[in-house]
Amino acid sequence: xxxxxxxxxxxxxxxxxxxxxxxxxxxxxxxxxxxxxxxxxxxxxxxxxxxxxxxxxxxxxxxxxxxxxxxxxxxxxxxxxxxxxxxxxxxxxxxxxxxxxxxxxxxxxxxxxxxxxxxxxxxxxxxxxxxxxxxxxxxxxxxxxxxxxxxxxxxxxxxxxxxxxxxxxxxxxxxxxxxxxxxxxxxxxxxxxxxxxxxxxxxxxxxxx
Amino acid sequence: xxxxxxxxxxxxxxxxxxxxxxxxxxxxxxxxxxxxxxxxxxxxxxxxxxxxxxxxxxxxxxxxxxxxxxxxxxxxxxxxxxxxxxxxxxxxxxxxxxxxxxxxxxxxxxxxxxxxxxxxxxxxxxxxxxxxxxxxxxxxxxxxxxxxxxxxxxxxxxxxxxxxxxxxxxxxxxxxxxxxxxxxxxxxxxxxxxxxxxxxxxxxxxxxxxxxxxxxxxxxxxxxxxxxxxxxxxxxxxxxxxxxxxxxxxxxxxxxxxxxxxxxxxxxxxxxxxxxxxxxxxxxxxxxxxxxxxxxxxxxxxxxxxxxxxxxxxxxxxxxxxxxxxxxxxxxxxxxxxxxxxxxxxxxxxxxxxxxxxxxxxxxxxxxxxxxxxxxxxxxxxxxxxxxxxxxxxxxxxxxxxxxxxxxxxxxxxxxxxxxxxxxxxxxxxxxxxxxxxxxxxxxxxxxxxxxxxxxxxxxxxxxxxxxxxxxxxxxxxxxxxxxxxxxxxxxxxxxxxxxxxxxxxxxxxxxxxxxxxxxxxxxxxxxxxxxxxxxxxxxxxxxxxxxxxxxxxxxxxxxxxxxxxxxxxxxxxxxxxxxxxxxxxxxxxxxxxxxxxxxxxxxxxxxxxxxxxxxxxxxxxxxxxxxxxxxxxxxxxxxxxxxxxxxxxxxxxxxxxxxxxx
Numbered sequence: 001x002x003x004x005x006x007x008x009x010x011x012x013x014x015x016x017x018x019x020x021x022x023x024x025x026x027x028x029x030x031x032x033x034x035x036x037x038x039x040x041x042x043x044x045x046x047x048x049x050x051x052x053x054x055x056x057x058x059x060x061x062x063x064x065x066x067x068x069x070x071x072x073x074x075x076x077x078x079x080x081x082x083x084x085x086x087x088x089x090x091x092x093x094x095x096x097x098x099x100x101x102x103x104x105x106x107x108x109x110x111x112x113x114x115x116x117x118x119x120x121x122x123x124x125x126x127x128x129x130x131x132x133x134x135x136x137x138x139x140x141x142x143x144x145x146x147x148x149x150x151x152x153x154x155x156x157x158x159x160x161x162x163x164x165x166x167x168x169x170x171x172x173x174x175x176x177x178x179x180x181x182x183x184x185x186x187x188x189x190x191x192x193x194x195x196x197x198x199x200x201x202x203x204x205x206x207x208x209x
Numbered sequence: 210x211x212x213x214x215x216x217x218x219x220x221x222x223x224x225x226x227x228x229x230x231x232x233x234x235x236x237x238x239x240x241x242x243x244x245x246x247x248x249x250x251x252x253x254x255x256x257x258x259x260x261x262x263x264x265x266x267x268x269x270x271x272x273x274x275x276x277x278x279x280x281x282x283x284x285x286x287x288x289x290x291x292x293x294x295x296x297x298x299x300x301x302x303x304x305x306x307x308x309x310x311x312x313x314x315x316x317x318x319x320x321x322x323x324x325x326x327x328x329x330x331x332x333x334x335x336x337x338x339x340x341x342x343x344x345x346x347x348x349x350x351x352x353x354x355x356x357x358x359x360x361x362x363x364x365x366x367x368x369x370x371x372x373x374x375x376x377x378x379x380x381x382x383x384x385x386x387x388x389x390x391x392x393x394x395x396x397x398x399x400x401x402x403x404x405x406x407x408x409x410x411x412x413x414x415x416x417x418x419x420x421x422x423x424x425x426x427x428x429x430x431x432x433x434x435x436x437x438x439x440x441x442x443x444x445x446x447x448x449x450x451x452x453x454x455x456x457x458x459x460x461x462x463x464x465x466x467x468x469x470x471x472x473x474x475x476x477x478x479x480x481x482x483x484x485x486x487x488x489x490x491x492x493x494x495x496x497x498x499x500x501x502x503x504x505x506x507x508x509x510x511x512x513x514x515x516x517x518x519x520x521x522x523x524x525x526x527x528x529x530x531x532x533x534x535x536x537x538x539x540x541x542x543x544x545x546x547x548x549x550x551x552x553x554x555x556x557x558x559x560x561x562x563x564x565x566x567x568x569x570x571x572x573x574x575x576x577x578x579x580x581x582x583x584x585x586x587x588x589x590x591x592x593x594x595x596x597x598x599x600x601x602x603x604x605x606x607x608x609x610x611x612x613x614x615x616x617x618x619x620x621x622x623x624x625x626x627x628x629x630x631x632x633x634x635x636x637x638x639x640x641x642x643x644x645x646x647x648x649x650x651x652x653x654x655x656x657x658x659x660x661x662x663x664x665x666x667x668x669x670x671x672x673x674x675x676x677x678x679x680x681x682x683x684x685x686x687x688x689x690x691x692x693x694x695x696x697x698x699x700x701x702x703x704x705x706x707x708x709x710x711x712x713x714x715x716x717x718x719x720x721x722x723x724x725x726x727x728x729x730x731x732x733x734x735x736x737x738x739x740x741x742x743x744x745x746x747x748x749x750x751x752x753x754x755x756x757x758x759x760x761x762x763x764x765x766x767x768x769x770x771x772x773x774x775x776x777x778x779x780x781x782x783x784x785x786x787x788x789x790x791x792x793x794x795x796x797x798x799x800x801x802x803x804x805x806x807x808x809x810x811x812x813x814x815x816x817x818x819x820x821x822x823x824x825x826x827x828x829x830x831x832x833x834x835x836x837x838x839x840x841x842x843x844x845x846x847x848x849x850x851x852x853x854x855x856x857x858x859x860x861x862x863x864x865x866x867x868x869x870x871x872x
Contacts, residue, residue: 010764
């Protein structure tokens with residue numbers, strides 16, 4: 001296609017400082033860089049309350065722009081590991097009132113166990129975040145879509161998250177809720193790996209046709 | 210290009226590896242020719258047994274072993290399975306019924322050789338018994354009818370379930386044509402009909418026209434696409450000649466107005482053509498192609514696109530085909546950035562080349578003015594973009610845009626009603642895909658308006674008439690019961706697209722304008738002022754996720770204000786025309802003064818101005834007039850960055866350029 005006009009360059013957005021790559025294993029202390037001992041692994045496996053990765057929670061709370069998470073079981077704990085309400089409440093702790101990011105999107109699967117009241121909490125939190133700071137220019141938006149395993153995008157196995165420009169990859173549940181030995185890696189530049197385009201494609205696949 | 214797909218030529222270049230475990234027609238002919246007076250009576254008895262009696266593979270093997278003994282073929286390599294396969298071929302010729310096919314299928318299901326050799330055996334058998342040709346064709350037609358109505362089942366329950374599930378899903382599918390364009394996602398392709406492929410391979414070889422006519426009668430895309438494989442359309446050995454032959458014989462799928470009549474063959478052939486075009490880049494699998502290789506890809510893409518478009522243009526219903534296929538191709542182009550589309554290795558480059566080739570081959574094709582009623586909602590504006598593209602390349606006259614303009618004119622109650630729904634449905638894909646400013650989609654939608662007698666006035670009218678959208682952004686949707694944010698955000702995205710269309714109209718007008726004293730220039734200045742005003746209004750009222758976009762458009766506007774005022778003395782530069790008089794407001798100084806309150810925004814504007822070859826002394830004078838000290842600005846932003854580096858990130862290189870500029 002012929003060009004329509006002049007090539008006009010616009011200054012690219014400055015990149016935020018980027019954390020070093022690291023691997024984090026789930027542990028009852030909130031995550032560690034090395035494999036757990038078998039004793040710790042047993043302890044976590046049979047814990048009623050597997051502790052998620054603290055660093056992920058902190059990264060989300062510190063986000064300035066976006067938090068996008070893809071995980072079909074994000075809102076649905078394993079059997080015997082608490083209720084969906086517990087899970088939602090834990091995720092909400094990642095989204096404090098002073099959250100600067102406005103674009104929060106959770107792409108998951110529909111679970112009948114996750115009730116409307118649980119989901120409403122996200123909207124209440126979004127309103128509370130928006131109202132917390134006077135003259136906040138952009139409202140906080142927490143949007144949850146549940147088409148992850150539907151025909152439009154049922155080709156995803158792994159779970160991942162994009163926090164601002166950083167890609168997180170999870171071997172188990174996003175955030176590190178998984179009880180058995182599982183790790184997450186962080187410090188990948190999302191744009192370099194096509195994560196942003198991929199997320200938008202699967203996110204929009206469930207929108208209006 | 211000679212009449213081959215690029216992958217076809219590529220395959221020829223690869224060395225063929227003979228695998229003796231696959232027998233050919235010639236292997237069977239050699240065996241049959243070993244008996245000039247025909248196979249012995251014992252062989253005929255086995256054939257009769259297959260047709261008339263029950264019995265399993267072991268019994269067939271046993272019976273054939275006695276034939277091998279009687280014919281003294283024990284030393285002949287693979288004589289037993291060869292003769293067993295021959296017997297099955299002969300049985301199908303002797304009694305061409307679904308019953309016999311069922312018997313043979315049972316043997317085939319349990320024998321690798323029978324499953325893989327039967328087609329070759331049948332072809333060889335026809336060679337020595339030409340009258341059986343009709344029997345095979347009749348059998349294949351009966352089998353096709355059985356497959357189409359699901360009375361002919363596979364021996365595998367899993368495959369039967371997959372076939373049924375796919376058909377059920379197809380019947381429930383709302384956008385069937387989209388599903389075909391997507392390549393029948395979620396379907397395991399021809400493998401679910403692998404058991405009948407030998408029969409249809411023979412059918413196609415014996416009577417290709419009859420084969421195409423038979424397939425044309427089915428509305429089951431899974432069945433048709435699977436069987437097309439035997440015709441060299443799809444997996445394995447794609448052949449352009451067969452595609453073209455089938456294309457010429459395929460029945461009309463799209464009526465004059467573009468309405469799809471449900472015939473699946475033509476859309477499947479179009480999908481195959483695009484797949485082959487996309488295959489070009491796959492054939493050059495080098496991590497870093499050389500300039501020569503890139504040129505080679507580009508040339509092959511152009512050549513392949515041309516032969517596809519020319520073959521389609523030869524059909525009587527070409528315009529209807531183009532009216533439904535080009536929106537899909539355009540959709541693929543618009544889902545990529547301009548940079549992607551210019552990359553010869555990208556799929557967008559190939560799709561763009563195909564649209565261009567279709568445009569060149571339109572000839573006297575009278576394209577329908579609009580998408581038909583059965584088109585999916587996304588098609589309408591993608592078709593509009595495709596027609597604009599044809600017009601921009603001077604293949605058709607400029608399309609009318611008034612009905613497009615009317616779509617934006619919503620009464621206050623329309624948002625939740627039919628008109629609002631239509632606008633949202635039509636625009637949804639483009640508001641989601643169009644990430645650039647103004648972007649390809651906005652430029653294409655803008656083109657007919659930019660070609661009108663008063664482009665600036667037309668856009669200002671559109672923006673003013675979009676008051677309902679702005680009210681929704683500002684005050685919300687009173688009808689929304691739960692997710693009121695969505696309405697505000699969606700209305701904002703629509704307005705952002707409309708703004709980008711305005712910016713594209715400005716750019717297209719500016720590139721044609723020769724003097725700042727012309728009426729066109731005055732109109733463009735008015736348009737520019739309206740765009741500035743629109744941006745100001747929107748950044749005030751849109752607090753959804755669109756907010757950042759409205760901030761960034763100021764950079765685009767500031768750069769344009771600078772570029773189209775300055776006169777380049779260098780004739781070799783394309784920028785040697787002017788739109789703005791120095792005192793046309795807002796001036797660059799006005800824009801800088803407005804941004805002074807926000808150091809982040811001011812730095813972004815200044816950095817963008819510096820990227821577009823400013824007149825250095827003029828820009829310094831502008832900064833002076835705006836009472837802006839670059840040193841103070843740089844100091845402020847560095848202080849902010851020290852305070853919170855993630856909230857106030859800086860690009861050291863760009864900031865250094867700014868710092869140097871101020872010295």
